[in-house]
Amino acid sequence: MSTPLEKWVDESARVTKPDQIVWCDGSEAEYQRMVGEMLRAGDSFALNETTFPNCHLHRSSPNDVARTEHLTFICSPTKDEAGPTNNWMDPEGAKHRVGELLDGAMRGRTMYVVPYIMGPASSPLSKIGVEATDSPYVVASMRIMSRMGKVATERLGASSDFVPGLHSLGDLDPLRRYIVHFPQEKLIWSVGSGYGGNALLGKKCFALRIASVIAREQGWMAEHMLILGLESPGGKVTYMGAAFPSACGKTNLAMMVSTLENQGYRVWTVGDDIAWMKIADDGYLHAINPEAGFFGVAPGTGFKTNPNVMGALTKNTLFTNTAMTAAREPWWEGIGDAPPAGLINWKGEKWAPGSGNAAHANARYTVPAAQTPSLSKHWQDPEGLPISALIFGGRRAHLAPLVYESNDWQHGVFVGAMMASETTAAATGAVGVCRRDPMAMLPFCGYNMADYFGHWLEMGAKLKKPPKIFHVNWFRKGADGKFLWPGYGENVRVLKWILDRIEGRAAATETPIGSVPTPSSLTLDGLAISPDALKQLLSVDSGDWLAEDQAVGEFFAKFGSHIPTAIVQEQKALADRLSRSTVATK
Ligand code: SAT
Ligand code: MN
Numbered sequence: 001m002s003t004p005l006e007k008w009v010d011e012s013a014r015v016t017k018p019d020q021i022v023w024c025d026g027s028e029a030e031y032q033r034m035v036g037e038m039l040r041a042g043d044s045f046a047l048n049e050t051t052f053p054n055c056h057l058h059r060s061s062p063n064d065v066a067r068t069e070h071l072t073f074i075c076s077p078t079k080d081e082a083g084p085t086n087n088w089m090d091p092e093g094a095k096h097r098v099g100e101l102l103d104g105a106m107r108g109r110t111m112y113v114v115p116y117i118m119g120p121a122s123s124p125l126s127k128i129g130v131e132a133t134d135s136p137y138v139v140a141s142m143r144i145m146s147r148m149g150k151v152a153t154e155r156l157g158a159s160s161d162f163v164p165g166l167h168s169l170g171d172l173d174p175l176r177r178y179i180v181h182f183p184q185e186k187l188i189w190s191v192g193s194g195y196g197g198n199a200l201l202g203k204k205c206f207a208l209r210i211a212s213v214i215a216r217e218q219g220w221m222a223e224h225m226l227i228l229g230l231e232s233p234g235g236k237v238t239y240m241g242a243a244f245p246s247a248c249g250k251t252n253l254a255m256m257v258s259t260l261e262n263q264g265y266r267v268w269t270v271g272d273d274i275a276w277m278k279i280a281d282d283g284y285l286h287a288i289n290p291e292a293g294f295f296g297v298a299p300g301t302g303f304k305t306n307p308n309v310m311g312a313l314t315k316n317t318l319f320t321n322t323a324m325t326a327a328r329e330p331w332w333e334g335i336g337d338a339p340p341a342g343l344i345n346w347k348g349e350k351w352a353p354g355s356g357n358a359a360h361a362n363a364r365y366t367v368p369a370a371q372t373p374s375l376s377k378h379w380q381d382p383e384g385l386p387i388s389a390l391i392f393g394g395r396r397a398h399l400a401p402l403v404y405e406s407n408d409w410q411h412g413v414f415v416g417a418m419m420a421s422e423t424t425a426a427a428t429g430a431v432g433v434c435r436r437d438p439m440a441m442l443p444f445c446g447y448n449m450a451d452y453f454g455h456w457l458e459m460g461a462k463l464k465k466p467p468k469i470f471h472v473n474w475f476r477k478g479a480d481g482k483f484l485w486p487g488y489g490e491n492v493r494v495l496k497w498i499l500d501r502i503e504g505r506a507a508a509t510e511t512p513i514g515s516v517p518t519p520s521s522l523t524l525d526g527l528a529i530s531p532d533a534l535k536q537l538l539s540v541d542s543g544d545w546l547a548e549d550q551a552v553g554e555f556f557a558k559f560g561s562h563i564p565t566a567i568v569q570e571q572k573a574l575a576d577r578l579s580r581s582t583v584a585t586k
Helices: 004-016 028-041 091-102 136-145 150-156 202-218 250-254 307-312 409-417 449-462 488-502 531-538 542-557 565-585
Strands: 020-023 044-046 056-058 072-074 110-118 127-133 163-168 178-182 187-191 221-223 225-231 237-243 266-271 275-279 285-288 293-297 318-320 364-368 385-393 403-405 420-422 434-436 468-472 508-511 514-517
Touching: 004 091, 004 110, 004 127, 004 163, 028 044, 028 056, 028 136, 091 163, 091 178, 091 187, 110 136, 110 150, 110 202, 127 136, 127 150, 127 202, 136 202, 136 293, 136 318, 136 364, 163 202, 178 202, 187 202, 202 221, 202 275, 202 449, 221 449, 225 250, 225 275, 225 385, 225 488, 237 250, 237 488, 250 266, 250 293, 266 285, 266 488, 293 307, 307 364, 385 409, 385 488, 403 488, 409 449, 409 468, 409 565, 434 542, 449 565, 468 488, 542 565
Parallel strands: 020 110, 056 318, 072 178, 127 163, 163 187, 237 385, 385 468
Antiparallel strands: 044 056, 110 127, 178 187, 221 275, 225 237, 225 266, 275 285, 285 385, 293 364, 318 364, 403 468, 403 514, 420 434, 508 514
């Protein structure tokens, strides 16, 4: 008698027709075999064995360098269930169209069966996935990013409780690329890409798109959030989750070296991208990080901006699409030094000044979480960590103040639902275009986003100790086009204000959008910031916000009857408050 897993692997092999099937055990020896395959394929290189032991550089196909949102589909029975913000294909049509591409796709290749756990091995919040893939790079990456192999096989046993994901590189042509999700079946198919969230199916496909569907069914939350612990003087640690879109600084915030360390404030890392949260017996929302590694953006990461991760990246790390120095060390823009002579760019060509960036803007490192010096010693607590604050944020050159606090859970859900952010290189398409990105989940919600807002509201009603909800913006610019706030390690000052609000210590000014710090309630000692810059950072322009609120109303209207009444009411109430304050200040 075969197990449900064996059956699924048989079926998948009948479709993709690999030459052989290898079941992965997650061992170091197996990792080295995968690396061996990658080196033989000629698209990967061993880095300097002295300074970067067991580190490798992988170069992806130049037309496969980021998530491709326009090729990503939610295949629910009706378009309505996927909602207006997702691409939709009907399940049968998707099976047919993508099935044709998967048919025989693994001929001449090996199918690797990769069982993995999302979440700490012994946590009741964790879930099992199995990815069948023909990419050794994906296998190696999955070993860093999840608890992979024997530990997962043993936890699964003969159970059918796993999310299957079938992945083939296909021919890497974007014209024949699809990332499709079947929320009813809890199944993922991906063909034609070997990159990041398109191919490491445990990450966005399972831990966000499919998990968001499961979470709604089961009454918990799957969110695009980092998890951090803020230690305050005396050693107490307060946990916070923060949802920012891809490449907006989640990793840097979660690993920040606090500039208030001498005052007793430091940040402990629990996760940098995804949080699974459920209501625990103590009435708090408890969060686990389902991942075991960090798949972070390399450009802009340096000893000044994120020394913790730089310390972690010097061993056992897989780099993708970074440049390489003559000494076979990885290099990228923003690492801290000028481009050295003899640099090879991410495509493998000699780099010369004026020839563009040496690393791709979405170049990545894949590093085991355990190597991070700032890792919380509680990061694998099976029951998760109690969350006292949820923080939304994006890149907004204008409009949004440095930080504001929502009035209550329902208003906070509205603040998340109205989020917008400028696009980044994490997905293909134009960069720097401001788009609505509710809860930073726009590309990752596996069902109708308006129903997802409804799920948030329902969760709030069940929470005895709901976290306070905040919004931050590190990216506001002055009239000169320069950032007003220094960011990075200085962001701890905002986290401290958030903590002070939770504990009822900090003052705030009530504005139509929520509570903004009074200038003196922020701890700014040691920071050179002009009173004028601070004023601009904390300012709320009612006219601009009124226009924003109107745009939000139009966005919500797209969801028709799915949009919860409470959210529409919040949108109207904000318009009222803003109109009154515009009148008042005239
Ligand atoms: O490529 S990923 O989706 O994993 C990275 C990201 O967009 O956050
Ligand atoms: Mn992400």
